[in-house]
Amino acid sequence: MNVLLICTEKLPVPNIRGGAIQTYIGGVTRQISQYHRITIVGRDDPELPADEVVHGVRYVRIPSGGVFETYADGVVQFLSASGEHYDVIHIFNRPRMVLPVRSVAPSSRIVLSMHNDMFNPAKIRPEEAQAVIAHTERIVTISNYIGSEIARYFPDVEPKLRTIYSGVDLDRFAPWLESQSAMSIRQSLRAQHQLDSKKVILFVGRLSRNKGPHVLVRAMSHVKHSNAVLVVVGGAWYSDNRVSDYIGYVRAIAERSPLPVITTGYIDAQEVHRWFSAADVFVCTSIWNEPLARVHYEAMAAGLPFMTTARGGNPEIIMNNNGLLVEDPDNPLDYAEKLNHLLSNMDECRQMGLRGRRLAEQRFHWDRVAQDILSVWG
Amino acid sequence: MDQYQVVPWDHLVDTVSPGVVLEQYVPPELEELAYQVMKQYDMQVSSMVLVTSKPDKGGAIWKIETNKGTRSIKVLHRIPQRSLFSVGAQQYLVEQGARVPALIPTIEGQLYVEAGGKLWIVTDWIALQQASKIDLEGASALCKGLGEFHFHTKGYVPPHGSARSSRLYGWIKNYEKIIAKIGWFKHIAEAYRDTAGSDLLLQVVDDFDRQAREALDRFLTSSYAKMTAMGESYWGLAHQDYGWSNGQMGPGGIWVIDLDGVAYDLPFRDLRKLITSTMDDMGVWDLTWIRGMIEAYNQGNPMDREMFEILWIDMAFPNEFYKHVKEIVFDPVTFMNMELTPILQRVLTTESTKAQALQELWKDIDKYPAGDYIVQPVEMEWDLPLPPIGVVPSASSDATAFAFDGTASATLDGVETPTWNEQDSTSTLNLQSKEIANRAGSAHDDGKEAASEPSLAVAVEDPAVNPLPIEPPLFSALPAAEATSPPVRRRRVPKYAAKSRRSRKGKSSSLKRKSSRSYSNSRQKTKRPVRTKRRQTTAKRSLQQRRSAAKRTIRRTRRQIRTRKTA
Numbered sequence: 001m002n003v004l005l006i007c008t009e010k011l012p013v014p015n016i017r018g019g020a021i022q023t024y025i026g027g028v029t030r031q032i033s034q035y036h037r038i039t040i041v042g043r044d045d046p047e048l049p050a051d052e053v054v055h056g057v058r059y060v061r062i063p064s065g066g067v068f069e070t071y072a073d074g075v076v077q078f079l080s081a082s083g084e085h086y087d088v089i090h091i092f093n094r095p096r097m098v099l100p101v102r103s104v105a106p107s108s109r110i111v112l113s114m115h116n117d118m119f120n121p122a123k124i125r126p127e128e129a130q131a132v133i134a135h136t137e138r139i140v141t142i143s144n145y146i147g148s149e150i151a152r153y154f155p156d157v158e159p160k161l162r163t164i165y166s167g168v169d170l171d172r173f174a175p176w177l178e179s180q181s182a183m184s185i186r187q188s189l190r191a192q193h194q195l196d197s198k199k200v201i202l203f204v205g206r207l208s209r210n211k212g213p214h215v216l217v218r219a220m221s222h223v224k225h226s227n228a229v230l231v232v233v234g235g236a237w238y239s240d241n242r243v244s245d246y247i248g249y250v251r252a253i254a255e256r257s258p259l260p261v262i263t264t265g266y267i268d269a270q271e272v273h274r275w276f277s278a279a280d281v282f283v284c285t286s287i288w289n290e291p292l293a294r295v296h297y298e299a300m301a302a303g304l305p306f307m308t309t310a311r312g313g314n315p316e317i318i319m320n321n322n323g324l325l326v327e328d329p330d331n332p333l334d335y336a337e338k339l340n341h342l343l344s345n346m347d348e349c350r351q352m353g354l355r356g357r358r359l360a361e362q363r364f365h366w367d368r369v370a371q372d373i374l375s376v377w378g
Numbered sequence: 379m380d381q382y383q384v385v386p387w388d389h390l391v392d393t394v395s396p397g398v399v400l401e402q403y404v405p406p407e408l409e410e411l412a413y414q415v416m417k418q419y420d421m422q423v424s425s426m427v428l429v430t431s432k433p434d435k436g437g438a439i440w441k442i443e444t445n446k447g448t449r450s451i452k453v454l455h456r457i458p459q460r461s462l463f464s465v466g467a468q469q470y471l472v473e474q475g476a477r478v479p480a481l482i483p484t485i486e487g488q489l490y491v492e493a494g495g496k497l498w499i500v501t502d503w504i505a506l507q508q509a510s511k512i513d514l515e516g517a518s519a520l521c522k523g524l525g526e527f528h529f530h531t532k533g534y535v536p537p538h539g540s541a542r543s544s545r546l547y548g549w550i551k552n553y554e555k556i557i558a559k560i561g562w563f564k565h566i567a568e569a570y571r572d573t574a575g576s577d578l579l580l581q582v583v584d585d586f587d588r589q590a591r592e593a594l595d596r597f598l599t600s601s602y603a604k605m606t607a608m609g610e611s612y613w614g615l616a617h618q619d620y621g622w623s624n625g626q627m628g629p630g631g632i633w634v635i636d637l638d639g640v641a642y643d644l645p646f647r648d649l650r651k652l653i654t655s656t657m658d659d660m661g662v663w664d665l666t667w668i669r670g671m672i673e674a675y676n677q678g679n680p681m682d683r684e685m686f687e688i689l690w691i692d693m694a695f696p697n698e699f700y701k702h703v704k705e706i707v708f709d710p711v712t713f714m715n716m717e718l719t720p721i722l723q724r725v726l727t728t729e730s731t732k733a734q735a736l737q738e739l740w741k742d743i744d745k746y747p748a749g750d751y752i753v754q755p756v757e758m759e760w761d762l763p764l765p766p767i768g769v770v771p772s773a774s775s776d777a778t779a780f781a782f783d784g785t786a787s788a789t790l791d792g793v794e795t796p797t798w799n800e801q802d803s804t805s806t807l808n809l810q811s812k813e814i815a816n817r818a819g820s821a822h823d824d825g826k827e828a829a830s831e832p833s834l835a836v837a838v839e840d841p842a843v844n845p846l847p848i849e850p851p852l853f854s855a856l857p858a859a860e861a862t863s864p865p866v867r868r869r870r871v872p873k874y875a876a877k878s879r880r881s882r883k884g885k886s887s888s889l890k891r892k893s894s895r896s897y898s899n900s901r902q903k904t905k906r907p908v909r910t911k912r913r914q915t916t917a918k919r920s921l922q923q924r925r926s927a928a929k930r931t932i933r934r935t936r937r938q939i940r941t942r943k944t945a
Contacts, residue, residue: 065457065458065459065541066459066541067459067539067540067541069538069539070459070539073539122547209555209558214562218565243708245559245704245707245708246707248707248708249559249562249565249566249707252566252569252570252706252707252710253565253566253569255569255710256569256570
């Protein structure tokens with residue numbers, strides 16, 4: 001089949017500037033391109049050509065300025081001018097792209113991939129959303145939570161919903177207990193930051209209020225393990241390192257934490273796996289209703305036990321005693337209690353982590369994601 | 379062409395000659411670019427003086443003497459899509475008869491120039507004088523000018539391709555964010571007990587936290603939701619940076635300049651900021667001043683009870699405390715040792731008169747009429763053929779994947795290709811007009827959460843009114859070489875048919891593209907929410923007609939903005 005993937009107007013494909021959706025697309029491209037002819041439409045970027053073919057996949061890059069309307073216009077123009085018929089048009093996370101695309105591709109099958117809450121009435125008028133659902137063959141979501149949110153606004157969508165969990169690169173993220181390369185990365189990074197004898201608690205994500213790392217920093221005041229260290233990996237935005245007032249706040253309290261808090265700033269997607277190898281426990285602190293952060297898959301693949309919040313789709317990832325759930329993510333004591341427990345039992349900790357690795361090997365690799373997508377396309 | 383890209387130049391602070399004030403300096407490349415931009419205008423420039431610049435942002439404004447009079451030329455530091463929003467607003471305001479400097483068109487009829495990755499505008503230079511800061515008369519003039527400004531922004535629709543700037547739906551999130559940050563102040567004070575100001579801060583922070591939460595609780599019982607349901611154009615724009623420098627006395631009254639930061643909002647947020655900062659400057663909450671300022675604003679932009687209530691709640695919120703202390707996060711030790719104590723003492727002195735003044739002020743609410751916030755039902759028309767509804771295709775399909783060498787593959791017997799050029803008027807869907815489609819605004823996505831508090835208060839047309847028979851899934855068997863299915867026929871609506879349905883303020887900015895979009899062209903058929911209070915005076919209407927006649931002679935084309943991700 002001739003298949004068109006339409007990514008968002010925010011970040012380019014491949015994920016040279018990060019982005020969960022862009023990474024998702026990158027993870028499945030190789031596989032799906034073996035079965036179908038693939039064209040990927042994304043936003044422009046100064047470092048990427050406007051039109052190129054790489055490994056048989058055509059990349060078309062449309063100027064957007066990060067503005068959806070401009071991008072949508074460009075996509076419609078591309079479609080009308082292209083003269084190609086696409087059997088399936090798979091749109092990522094933009095319900096408002098569906099009707100414009102439908103107007104110039106009346107007979108293509110449209111699949112919509114939802115990565116967060118874009119069906120919220122504040123983001124799309126209910127009338128348009130109803131029409132979007134009518135014109136879409138299948139709505140794929142990255143967690144049951146996202147699907148249930150859409151169904152909450154639009155019960156008719158139920159039969160079209162399907163959850164396809166994301167994946168992770170199992171080679172890049174590997175447990176140091178089982179992988180020689182992960183082990184040597186761990187040793188060198190820990191030596192470099194004087195972490196050799198420490199129990200390293202890892203946070204990876206944007207430094208924003210919604211992501212909640214400040215609560216974890218405050219929790220360190222109540223952690224009873226004197227050899228514990230918190231490592232905070234992340235800049236304010238994916239490819240940006242400016243200091244916002246939130247970051248000022250986190251650093252101000254980190255400065256006075258009784259236990260060390262290391263802030264690394266932004267670490268590139270190509271390098272971040274090294275911190276997963278160096279750590280002992282991973283903590284996701286999201287306060288908002290996160291769809292399902294991919295860092296969970298990365299932590300599991302790296303054999304790390306994790307703690308996550310009872311928000312959004314995050315709890316869905318706790319499947320075989322591979323992690324702990326923080327019920328009250330605004331409360332530092334909730335984190336401290338669980339951390340104290342985990343760090344007192346390093347063996348149990350490691351077993352939990354390896355259970356996560358086994359789960360990742362079975363279910364959370366890109367091949368499985370690709371197969372799921374292929375089966376949706378038929 | 380390798381054009382100089384306009385970027386901030388505050389990093390040059392150590393490289394320019396000693397004594398150079400960076401706000402009075404622009405890099406020579408920028409000045410050169412300004413010359414290039416000015417050539418695109420029909421004017422001869424005899425002198426050019428830098429008025430001020432923003433080295434940390436990369437913006438500047440010059441005063442120029444030309445054979446057509448005194449003008450200004452300004453480079454807008456924001457990204458072009460964002461600047462387009464404010465340039466469109468300025469044009470709209472001029473057309474509405476507001477006292478805002480007129481944009482001068484280029485030789486080709488453009489209202490702006492894009493150069494160096496930024497937008498440049500040339501405007502009339504109006505001789506202006508600051509209103510008096512020391513008496514109520516001056517403050518009142520400023521407030522009345524603000525009201526007039528807001529009034530004229532109603533109905534604004536931004537040009538296509540601009541980044542929509544809106545704070546209208548974010549009031550609750552904004553209050554919650556400030557409450558969270560007041561919590562941060564407390565955490566920092568607790569962690570830095572060894573500093574001079576921490577004790578005092580800890581003594582008072584709980585009180586301000588309580589004030590903030592009480593104000594938010596009250597806000598949640600206000601009419602905010604039904605007010606915002608009226609939509610962004612209904613409310614118009616807030617200036618965001620209004621004060622004695624951006625509102626100045628000129629011919630006929632207060633002129634408003636520096637529109638760079640305008641955004642959709644409950645406009646009287648500008649008024650609240652002006653009032654509370656004035657009280658802050660004075661060190662006391664003076665009821666006479668507050669009443670005078672509100673009354674003057676009311677003359678320019680009539681208020682109702684609901685607006686007054688929110689204005690009052692916004693005043694009750696401890697904005698000033700927050701504004702003065704928020705710097706604490708960046709260098710807590712220095713700030714708390716050196717600056718916090720006198721700041722807090724001043725804030726507390728001012729605050730001591732606030733509660734009583736507000737209590738008295740509340741009684742004024744009876745002076746205002748109740749507003750009318752009924753949203754008319756939206757008529758929707760659709761002209762996209764509906765696909766078969768309710769069919770979930772099975773995973774296995776009959777369709778043979780066809781080859782891409784242009785040859786037809788095996789045909790699918792008995793399967794009809796859809797004929798999309800038959801317009802069955804009872805089973806067609808139109809896209810709503812751009813304004814409705816854009817109603818969701820510039821909501822960000824990747825990770826950022828949306829403002830979720832308002833619900834759309836529009837009547838939803840039952841989509842099941844014209845149900846289609848359920849058909850088997852249709853597969854297009856057209857080989858790639860053949861022409862694709864014919865384009866969807868679009869209904870063309872005469873431009874002025876919809877216009878007549880609009881009440882009072884419906885003109886969109888003339889920067890907006892006139893040609894129909896490829897997928898949405900029907901003009902808004904919404905009945906605009908009707909607000910039955912002010913009508914245009916005859917004098918203003920004929921001024922508008924005269925302005926429109928003048929503008930009609932100027933041809934305007936909108937250039938597609940090439941977008942690049944800036945560094």
